[in-house]
Amino acid sequence: MEFRTKIDIQKFGFGISHNDKCLFVGSCFAENIGNKLAATKIPTSVNPTGILYNPISIRESIKNALSGKKYGDDDVFFSAGTWNCFDFHSRFSNVDKNVCIESINSATQMLKCQLETVNVMFVTFGTAYVYELAETGKIVCNCHKQPEKCFNRRLLKVSEIVDAWSECIRTLTEANPNLRIVFTVSPIRHWRDGAHQNQISKSTLHLAINELNAKFGNTSYFPAYEIMMDELRDYRFYAADMVHPSETAVQYIWERFGETFFSEQTNATVARIGKITAAANHRPLNPQSDAYKAFCNHNLAEIECIKAEFGEIDFYDEENLFRRFI
Secondary structure, three states, X not given: OOOOOOOOOOOOOOOOOOOOOEEEEEOHHHHHHHHHHHHOOOOEEEOOOOOOOOHHHHHHXXXXXXXXXXXXXXXXXXXXXXXXXXXXXXXXXXXXXXXXXXXXXXXXHHHHHHHOOOOEEXXXXXXXXXXXXXOOOOEEOOOOOOOHXXXXXXXXXXXXXXXXXXXXXXXXXXXXOOOEEEEEEOOOOOHHHOHHHHHHHHHHHHHHHHHHHHHOOOEEEOOHHHHHHHHOOOHHHEOOOOOOEOHHHHHHHHHHHHHHHOOHHHHXXXXXXXXXXXXXHOOOOOOOOXXXXXXXXXXXXXXXXXXXXXXXXOOHHHHHHHHHOO
């Protein structure tokens, strides 16, 4: 007997291997899965321009990168001791204005390069609610703790998201004709919106993605939200805040991700690489022993074998550690 509903994920028309390059953009759930993919040594970039929650801010980040936008003094503001930008996450804020602007421009240029070269881009929408600057109507990605009176909060329309992202997908396809886009909806609950409003928000995102997938042949959907809501329908799969998925839940969704996108060969390679990274994290009782030196040599040899098969996979940290003890 089955005591839960397991989500049936239809096979995509493509997979992901160590010959691919991937990009994750969007909410912090994109970082959960993106960081796990990066740990497999598959070339992966995760939110180069910071965490973005709503579809319009994600689209603007991509648009600005592809157009080569250069941020300057007029794009930042000073508050509570730091310089900030409404287009960027607070991790780009800095006490030095020039450092703030330089880091923003560097991240934007990095995103441009990745958008033009990656094979697969995963886009995670977190919420359909946005905050607009009351003075200009500009949608911000982060309020940077400014007074509530500075903003108007509203729910995006499905048509707004579809129109904005239709233009974005066309521009992306022109810049990178082979790009595949996989949408997801973050299972993180925006509980401050209220239970009903959170459901409306997530439903708006689902409807918009459904329309986009019907319009474009290079877009698809991975059901991370459904896996959390249906397969893991229990509060034990939430973190202590009862909002974010627990590490167990993230790990399970990651395993379903691997089932969906990894071939048997890729799974075998991921397992081999996992053994090497685990070995690098191992702390020996006697690092000067002959046994540990042999252990390090064995792992260096395995790294060379993997590189011979798949090219220049980044083992820089692991190689430095093993060589230090030989």
